[in-house]
Amino acid sequence: MASPTTLPAPTNTHQDTRRRRPGKPRRTDGHVAPIVERIGVPVVAVFVLFPILWMALTAFKPRSSIYTLEWLIVPTLENFASILRPPRSFDLLTLNSVLVSVGTVVIAIPVASLAAFGFSRLDFRGNRTIFVGLLATQFVPPVALALPFFMLYRDVGLLDTRLGLIIINLSIIVPYSTWLIKGFVDTVPKEVDEAAMVDGCGPIAVAFRITLRLAAPGIMVATVFAFVASWNEFLYPLLLTSREAVTLPVGLMRTLGAEGIMWEQMAAGGMLVMVPLLALSIAIRKHFAEGLTMGSVK
Secondary structure, eight states: OOOOOOOOOOOOHHHHHHHHSOOOOOOOHHHHHHHHHHHHHHHHHHHHHHHHHHHHHHHTSOGGGTTSOOOSOOOOSHHHHHHHSTTTOHHHHHHHHHHHHHHHHHHHHHHHHHHHHHHHHOOOTTHHHHHHHHHHGGGSOHHHHHHHHHHHHHHHTOTTOHHHHHHHHHHHHHHHHHHHHHHHHTTSOHHHHHHHHHTTOOHHHIIIIIIHHHTHHHHHHHHHHHHHHHHHOOHHHHHHOSSSSOOHHHHGGGGEETTEEOHHHHHHHHHHHHHHHHHHHHHTHHHHHHHHHHHTOO
16 A cells, blocks of 8 residues: 655745845934934024024123123113114115115016016027026126126226116026026926917917916025025125115124124114015015925926
């Protein structure tokens, strides 16, 4: 009688393979990310906000408490009143900054929008070369252009004028805004323009009613950047103005007196520089976020 054949015991090939194969390292992103967020965000917030809070506190401190670490003070508006009176005259400086910044934006954004539409949509000879040349102007150090502008303005009578500051701001803002808006216009499909032209729209109507309207969030972003850059410009107002067209950033130097730097007045002037930008950011934060998101995807 033949003996029954003994079959080998089944083996778990998958288990053996998994045992022999080196295991993958366990992902710890889910545990590390909350820790980094809980520690990193407060550290960055303190690092960014502490100088601003300290400046705000100093702006409302009486002069006797400037060099102390007191937090509980009786706020005073005397520092703001002192910089608004002569010889500081920060009221005139604020008016100059507003007029120069608004004038720059009103001229630069329409020009940059049309230029961006042309570079993005029109196929003409030298398109890319002209665009690259426009961007290349941004690599020239501003201080290298200060002396030529000074001599030119002296000859044509534009020294210490708001118009002179607007013109020189345009040389900075228009190329940058054109590049920025072009990126947003490129995200608008060309098929939309073609459909509008089939419906009877001309090139100008397509530009204003279709393409630039769809790129409006991006134009809003460029507007904010243009206003902030014009508002914070320091070098050219310092070199090209002396009395009538001095702006706020340059006017902060007027807080240097016979007793040294009047820190309470400088802090009050810093608040005048910062508050309009902060109010603008809060007012348009939704459109600004939409514009940044729109420009991130092509």
